[in-house]
Amino acid sequence: MGKIKKFFRYDNVGIFFVLPAFLYMLIFVGYPIIRNIILSFQDVNAGNLVRGTKNFVMFNNYLELIGDSVFKTSLFNTLRYTVLCLVFQFVIGFALALFFNRKFAFAKPIRGILLVPWMIPVTVTALMFKLLFATDIGVINFILRSLHLINKNVEWLTTPGTAMFALICANVWIGIPFNMILISTGLTTIPKELYESSSIDGANKVQTFMRITLPLLKPTIESVLILGFIYTFKVYDLVYVMTSGGPVNSTHMLSTYSYKLSFEMFKYSKGSAVANVLLVILLIVGVFYIKATTEEEV
Amino acid sequence: MDILSEKTFSLDNLSFFIFLPFRGAVNGCMMNASTDKPYMRKGLKERVKMKKKKITALLTAMAMTAGLLAGCGSSSDSGAAADTTGTGSDAGAEVQESPAAETTEADNSEQAAHTGEADAVTIWYYWETEGHQVALDQVIQDYNASQEQYEVTAKYVPFADFKKQLSIGASADELPDIAILDSPDHASYVEMGIFEDLTGKFDVSNYYDGTVNSCTVDGKLYGVPFGANCLALYYNEDMLNEAGCSVPTTWDELMDTAKALTTDSVTGLALCSVQNEEGTFNFVPWLWSTGATSYEINNDNGVRALTFIQSLVNEGVMSKECINWTQGDVMNQFISGNVAMMENGPWQIPTMQSEAPDLNWKVTLIPKDAEYSSVLGGENYAVINGGNVDGALDFLTYATSEEKVKYLMDKFGYISADKTIAENQFEADSPYQPFVEELNYAMPRGPLAEWPSVSDAISLAFNQVITGTAAPEDAAAEAQATIDGIVK
Numbered sequence: 136m137g138k139i140k141k142f143f144r145y146d147n148v149g150i151f152f153v154l155p156a157f158l159y160m161l162i163f164v165g166y167p168i169i170r171n172i173i174l175s176f177q178d179v180n181a182g183n184l185v186r187g188t189k190n191f192v193m194f195n196n197y198l199e200l201i202g203d204s205v206f207k208t209s210l211f212n213t214l215r216y217t218v219l220c221l222v223f224q225f226v227i228g229f230a231l232a233l234f235f236n237r238k239f240a241f242a243k244p245i246r247g248i249l250l251v252p253w254m255i256p257v258t259v260t261a262l263m264f265k266l267l268f269a270t271d272i273g274v275i276n277f278i279l280r281s282l283h284l285i286n287k288n289v290e291w292l293t294t295p296g297t298a299m300f301a302l303i304c305a306n307v308w309i310g311i312p313f314n315m316i317l318i319s320t321g322l323t324t325i326p327k328e329l330y331e332s333s334s335i336d337g338a339n340k341v342q343t344f345m346r347i348t349l350p351l352l353k354p355t356i357e358s359v360l361i362l363g364f365i366y367t368f369k370v371y372d373l374v375y376v377m378t379s380g381g382p383v384n385s386t387h388m389l390s391t392y393s394y395k396l397s398f399e400m401f402k403y404s405k406g407s408a409v410a411n412v413l414l415v416i417l418l419i420v421g422v423f424y425i426k427a428t429t430e431e432e433v
Numbered sequence: 434m435d436i437l438s439e440k441t442f443s444l445d446n447l448s449f450f451i452f453l454p455f456r457g458a459v460n461g462c463m464m465n466a467s468t469d470k471p472y473m474r475k476g477l478k479e480r481v482k483m484k485k486k487k488i489t490a491l492l493t494a495m496a497m498t499a500g501l502l503a504g505c506g507s508s509s510d511s512g513a514a515a516d517t518t519g520t521g522s523d524a525g526a527e528v529q530e531s532p533a534a535e536t537t538e539a540d541n542s543e544q545a546a547h548t549g550e551a552d553a554v555t556i557w558y559y560w561e562t563e564g565h566q567v568a569l570d571q572v573i574q575d576y577n578a579s580q581e582q583y584e585v586t587a588k589y590v591p592f593a594d595f596k597k598q599l600s601i602g603a604s605a606d607e608l609p610d611i612a613i614l615d616s617p618d619h620a621s622y623v624e625m626g627i628f629e630d631l632t633g634k635f636d637v638s639n640y641y642d643g644t645v646n647s648c649t650v651d652g653k654l655y656g657v658p659f660g661a662n663c664l665a666l667y668y669n670e671d672m673l674n675e676a677g678c679s680v681p682t683t684w685d686e687l688m689d690t691a692k693a694l695t696t697d698s699v700t701g702l703a704l705c706s707v708q709n710e711e712g713t714f715n716f717v718p719w720l721w722s723t724g725a726t727s728y729e730i731n732n733d734n735g736v737r738a739l740t741f742i743q744s745l746v747n748e749g750v751m752s753k754e755c756i757n758w759t760q761g762d763v764m765n766q767f768i769s770g771n772v773a774m775m776e777n778g779p780w781q782i783p784t785m786q787s788e789a790p791d792l793n794w795k796v797t798l799i800p801k802d803a804e805y806s807s808v809l810g811g812e813n814y815a816v817i818n819g820g821n822v823d824g825a826l827d828f829l830t831y832a833t834s835e836e837k838v839k840y841l842m843d844k845f846g847y848i849s850a851d852k853t854i855a856e857n858q859f860e861a862d863s864p865y866q867p868f869v870e871e872l873n874y875a876m877p878r879g880p881l882a883e884w885p886s887v888s889d890a891i892s893l894a895f896n897q898v899i900t901g902t903a904a905p906e907d908a909a910a911e912a913q914a915t916i917d918g919i920v921k
Contacts, residue, residue, distance in 0.1 A: 181600075181621045181622070181624050181625050181882055182624045182625065182882060184600060184603055184604050184625055185603045185604060185625050185626050185627055265757070269754065270752070270753065270754050271752070271754070290753055290754075292754075292757055293753040293754055293756055293757065293900060294900065295900070295902060378757075379707070379708065379709070380708070381707070381708045381756060381757070381896060382708075382756055382896060382899075382900045382902070383708070383893065383896045383897050383900055383902045383903075384708075384893065385902075397597075397600075398596055398597035398600060399596065399709065399710075399885060399889070400885045400886050400889060401596075401600070401621055401885055402886075403600075
């Protein structure tokens with residue numbers, strides 16, 4: 136009885152507000168995830184999707200993945216892509232946030248305009264960057280040639296190494312506003328008094344930044360990085376439109392490879408095994424996120 | 434929260450709308466920052482705030498993680514829904530991410546269809562060309578007006594999503610009554626067991642063998658060829674005359690001609706080389722011309738085909754960018770005058786005639802190595818079992834009548850799968866006529882349930898040599914290893 140009473144205290148009212156969303160998630164997110172996990176332990180292909188027995192093959196699909204070179208490429212690609220994107224997005228976004236935090240004319244409208252990349256549908260961005268990076272008609276090659284930095288057009292999207300570079304460029308462009316706005320919001324919460332008193336104490340710019348701005352922004356930075364990681368790690372549309380995993384499977388991500396296995400080659404179980412690898416990695420990061428956002432209160 | 438509403442204004446408010454879905458994230462960040470103020474004492478209010486924060490954070494993280502599952506389909510699916518041209522199709526836009534949820538709905542609509550005035554017959558197709566859609570729609574309207582028993586509707590599903598939608602539809606029991614699908618995929622779906630056996634219901638004895646084979650499995654007919662097409666070589670006649678070249682018929686001549694035609698702004702030859710079925714479609718004529726088959730690549734013939742394509746790129750007469758060009762892109766490059774010759778199909782002709790009426794081009798057979806070769810393309814009608822089979826058969830009987838076939842083929846720029854119709858379909862000087870001749874050399878891909886995997890190996894090998902990431906010998910060996918793992 137006491138427990139029930141305690142449960143209904145003001146603190147817990149929120150649970151009832153969350154309940155509808157929770158049920159929704161259970162049905163539309165929980166069920167597919169569990170179904171997908173079961174699928175990855177079966178052997179489901181074009182032949183037995185509709186009729187016939189779906190044999191349980193235990194970890195066979197996962198074992199097959201270990202020997203699959205495209206899977207290794209896509210796992211490595213996804214990690215490399217995520218880390219590089221995060222680093223550039225975060226550094227540039229942070230710099231812009233600091234810049235626009237200063238008071239100058241049109242600071243706010245310009246910051247608003249900088250959000251445009253985040254508003255454009257990713258498919259549109261992808262097509263745009265595909266044209267920018269085109270070998271013969273691309274603007275980037277034109278500029279580089281005009282500046283005499285290159286003699287011969289760079290085959291950005293048709294060479295394995297540079298195709299990944301182009302993808303990262305496109306995603307950094309999309310991701311900067313996300314980082315900028317979250318850090319900007321974090322900056323506005325730092326009390327001005329702290330800066331005033333530090334300047335009275337004779338702190339210089341670097342000291343102010345290192346001792347006040349960074350420590351007070353730590354929770355924001357953690358959230359931005361972890362959310363950024365999750366968004367970037369599950370990239371699909373950008374890669375699908377720009378390279379479709381090519382050239383020669385060199386830019387496949389876990390998501391695009393999973394799609395290809397499932398819906399182009401009808402290997403549903405292997406495809407869902409790839410999706411589950413993606414899920415597990417993101418779950419681990421998700422746990423870190425929850426830890427990072429809750430530990431401050433203890 | 435208070436910070437957002439009080440301190441930001443003007444254009445910056447945009448952020449408010451953009452981040453509506455991510456409010457949890459924004460709130461999370463801001464609350465962290467505010468609770469972090471060292472000079473604040475943590476009171477009751479604070480604790481409530483943190484409870485909220487905890488839940489918000491939990492939900493946000495869940496939503497982010499979950500997004501990846503839905504993420505795979507969402508972007509392209511929205512396109513599918515928006516582009517729907519047919520109306521009232523029961524399997525409409527909702528065949529999306531959660532197949533399981535729709536099962537009951539499918540049952541309901543099926544019942545509704547059977548108790549209504551006219552029985553509904555739904556068709557799925559993937560043609561994006563407006564002319565194709567209009568022509569099909571015309572035939573459907575004529576059919577609906579000609580009788581009262583059935584009401585046919587058609588739904589457009591983008592090609593990229595078509596296989597996925599059929600697979601999901603199959604497992605969710607949510608399929609159309611007729612599917613008009615790409616012929617090499619036919620065998621896979623027969624294997625899935627979703628197609629009705631049509632043996633004896635249609636007379637296909639006068640059809641081209643390749644077209645009939647593509648919908649025949651174990652001697653049983655599981656579909657009716659809609660129409661046939663194949664690839665041939667288009668050339669820009671003005672450029673050819675200017676360079677003083679004659680029309681190439683062999684690989685050596687093709688290489689010489691392509692070199693002569695290549696200038697600073699023009700590349701000699703282009704063929705769609707994307708790494709999927711579309712690319713395979715364009716590669717196999719070169720492979721088969723040497724005498725290699727789709728299943729035996731690692732031999733002198735297979736290596737010769739790969740070497741030839743690689744040398745086209747190495748000599749600079751074919752752009753490496755072909756690996757990102759669909760057949761439509763290749764056609765656009767051709768009519769823009771950036772490319773002097775291209776491998777492409779007859780369905781491009783209506784567009785080329787309307788977009789570039791002044792361009793002087795002709796069509797010829799694809800140059801040969803050992804023998805002329807082309808690849809058979811086109812769609813088949815398939816009837817889904819368990820649906821409105823009677824209605825589907827009735828419509829197909831109507832749509833495959835000579836008059837309707839002629840009308841459709843004409844509007845589509847296709848060649849009839851029926852030999853008699855095909856031979857009299859075009860005037861002698863029609864640009865379509867070379868395709869009728871080429872059709873004699875055209876072979877189908879498969880039919881094989883695992884064709885998509887074989888196809889992937891073939892297109893990968895060609896992409897490897899085009900991008901120079903593997904030598905022809907290695908590419909052939911790798912493809913062979915993959916294919917042996919599938920076929921043997």
